[in-house]
Structure formats: structure tokens, C-alpha cells
Amino acid sequence: xxxxxxxxxxxxxxxxxxxxxxxxxxxxxxxxxxxxxxxxxxxxxxxxxxxxxxxxxxxxxxxxxxxxxxxxxxxxxxxxxxxxxxxxxxxxxxxxxxxxxxxxxxxxxxxxxxxxxxxxxxxxxxxxxxxxxxxxxxxxxxxxxxxxxxxxxxxxxxxxxxxxxxxxxxxxxxxxxxxxxxxxxxxxxxxxxxxxxxxxxxxxxxxxxxxxxxxxxxxxxxxxxxxxxxxxxxxxxxxxxxxxxxxxxxxxxxxxxxxxxxxxxxxxxxxxxxxxxxxxxxxxxxxxxxxxxxxxxxxxxxxxxxxxxxxxxxxx
Numbered sequence: 001x002x003x004x005x006x007x008x009x010x011x012x013x014x015x016x017x018x019x020x021x022x023x024x025x026x027x028x029x030x031x032x033x034x035x036x037x038x039x040x041x042x043x044x045x046x047x048x049x050x051x052x053x054x055x056x057x058x059x060x061x062x063x064x065x066x067x068x069x070x071x072x073x074x075x076x077x078x079x080x081x082x083x084x085x086x087x088x089x090x091x092x093x094x095x096x097x098x099x100x101x102x103x104x105x106x107x108x109x110x111x112x113x114x115x116x117x118x119x120x121x122x123x124x125x126x127x128x129x130x131x132x133x134x135x136x137x138x139x140x141x142x143x144x145x146x147x148x149x150x151x152x153x154x155x156x157x158x159x160x161x162x163x164x165x166x167x168x169x170x171x172x173x174x175x176x177x178x179x180x181x182x183x184x185x186x187x188x189x190x191x192x193x194x195x196x197x198x199x200x201x202x203x204x205x206x207x208x209x210x211x212x213x214x215x216x217x218x219x220x221x222x223x224x225x226x227x228x229x230x231x232x233x234x235x236x237x238x239x240x241x242x243x244x245x246x247x248x249x250x251x252x253x254x255x256x257x258x259x260x261x262x263x264x265x266x267x268x269x270x271x272x273x274x275x276x277x278x279x280x281x282x283x284x285x286x287x288x289x290x291x292x293x294x295x296x297x298x299x300x301x302x303x304x305x306x307x308x309x310x311x312x313x314x315x316x
Contacts, residue, residue, distance in 0.1 A: 003108035006080060007087055010101075012137045013117035014094035014126055018147040018174075020048040022117055023091055030056045036086035039079055041065055044093040061085070068096050071104045080106070097136050116141040120149040120158070120173070127161055135249060138165040145180075149173040159185045164315040165249075168214065193218060197279065200226040202308040205245045206315045209258050212282075212295050219295060220284040227308060230274045231259055232267065236289070241267045243278050243297070245313040255312060261289055264299035277303045 011019045023040070027033050033056040040050070043065045052060060061083045065071060080088065088109065092101065102111075116137045118126075123146065127134045138144060144162055155173060162171055171183035189211060190204045200208045205226055212219050228243040236242075244259025262280060270276070280297035287296055 003106075004086075006085060006106075006109050007112040008090065008105070008109050009087070009112055010090045010092060010098075010114045011117065012092045012094065012098065012114065012141065014119070014122070014133075015044060016046050016122075017094070017117040017119045018145075019044070019091050019117045020046060020050065022115075022145070023089060024048075024050055024054070027055045027060060027089070033059070035059055037061070037084050038087045038089060039063060039083060039085040041079075041088065041090045043068075043071075043091060043096065060089075068093070068100060071101055073104050073106050076104060076109070077106045080109075094133065094137065097133075098140060099136075114141045116144040116169075118144060118146050120146040120153070123158065132254065134161070135165055135254075138162055138169070139249075141166070141169050143170045143172065145172045145174055147174045149175050151175050151177070155183065155185065159183055159187075163187050167210070193222070196223065198222060198224040200224065202227055202310070203313070206247045206258075206313040209244065209247065209260070209313075210315070212260070216284045216293065216295065219282045221282065223279065223281050223300070224297070225277070225279040227275065227277050227305060228259070229257075229307070229311070230270045230272065230276055231257065232270050232272050239263055239265050239267050240289075241270055242289075243276065246311065247313045247315075249315070260295045260297055261287055262297045262299055264302055266299075266302060270302075275305050275307050277301075277305045 011023055013019050036059065038060045040060050040062045042050070042062060045064065050062060052058070052062065063079050090101070092098070146158055159171065162169065167187065172180055173183065174180045189207060191198055191200050191208065205228070208224070208226065228245055231242040231244070241262050241264065242259040243262045244257060246255050247258045248255045262278065278297070278299060279301040280299045283296050283298065284293055285296055286293050
């Protein structure tokens, strides 16, 4: 029989970012802790300790995970089955990559929510010295909460770092006096999505690519113009190539080619790594090269050109 789905609530962030306190208060709240048997995986122990006697009901089993190697599908299954867990809450270690946990998750575990906690007084230092780990945590979260934020402090640097990684997650600032405020800084795209032709500057390609992938319906039927590098392959369907840019998501070690499928009768005239100025119409539909629905561009004009001054695009 198929196992019952177990929702997973994942709390990420670095040491002393407030994860334990946040989870403690969450498990004390009867609106969240409604009596289901719950497995609490503690992958990082800081100064604060849990007080199970204050949890709403005595239904939470705490399992301390000191070694990342212990995060295996076999162990996670065994720990959950031992207490007949109906929910899983995870306080994740900030120095561990999230993909290690995702790969170990049993098939019937499903991530319902990811919240990132950050200490505003140390966040910039972490971002400067451990950029790849900051990216790892912010890339998948639905909410990032900056604790210990000073009233009157400039929110923009924090906003820009988060938005450079994700445009989807909410941002909240928790002040030292106990009050909180959601981020309301407007963050418009640097190109006009409603223009007859969406013209994209070289510096903005990464934002275009991410926005198309996250909001495909908004681009269906639109026309776009940008400079990109071509990828051609004899295994591609006839009159087809891929056009995009190499994008650096967090650091120089994390540069990936991100491209979109283009249909053009003159594809045979292109070589791999040619730079072109492409004008095309966008249709969102299934294509086997994506393995799902994605943007299929039909070329209106393809003009060979030189590479931009900075051939690697970023989200900043």
C-alpha cells in the first residue's frame, strides 16, 4: 500500500539565527500543533534548548542529528515510523546544503513550507564570506525573517540580496522591540513586459530568464529581443537551436548555461557559441527538450553579433 504523505516544515538559517526560538513558539501554538504525532529533527544545537513541556500537547518526539551522514532515507523512514509521525519539523544546520536533505527524503515526505531565519547583525558577514551557503538557503524559502533588526536601519541591502536570489519569497523584519514589518519595497522588472517587443539589456538577461521560468503564462504570446549565445546540437530537432547566457547564481563556481528553445529555418547557418541578437515570439507549450512545458521561441530576426562586455549574466 502507498504510504501516507507526511508534510515537512523546514526551518533554515545559520547558527544563532533564531531557529530554535521560532520553532519553539510554533510548536506552542495550537493553530499549528493540532495534536498530530510530530518528529522534530534538530540538526544544529545552539545556546537555546527546546522545552517540550510547553509544546501544545505531548505529541512531539525530538531526534538530534549531529552528523550529516546520518541523513539517509533509511534513517528518516525509521525515525518517522518508530513514532508513527504524521508531520516532520526540521531545524536544519546552516552549514549543510539543503540538497543533502532533499535527496535523503523518503518518497512519501513532501516539503510544505521552507522558512529561513537570519540574524540581521551577522547576515552581511555570512553573505560576504559564505555566499554559496546563503544562496542555498534563500533560493528555496518562502519566507525569510531578519531577526534583531534595528528600527530605522536601511532595509535595501537586505532586500537586494534576497531579491537577487528569489523574487518569490516574502521578507519580514523582526525588530528588537518585538514588532515586525513586512518588506514593501517595490521591485519592478528593468524591462517592460507589456511592450510590443520586450527589449532586454545585456545586464538584465538573468532576470528575464528567471521571470519567464517562474511566470510563464505572463509571457505567452509576447515578443522579446535580447543578445544571447547559441547552442547547436545535431541531436536537436531540425531548424532548432538554444539561445541563452551563462548565468552566475551565487559564485564563480556556480555558473550555468541557461537557454531557451528557438525555432528558426536558418538554424543550420549557426555554429556553437555564436552570439546573436534575437527577436522572437514566445509560446508556452510542452517540448521534449524541456521534458515539460516551457518557452518555445519562434525567431522573427536573428542577427550575428559580438559578445557583450561581460558574457556572464548575474541577478544583480
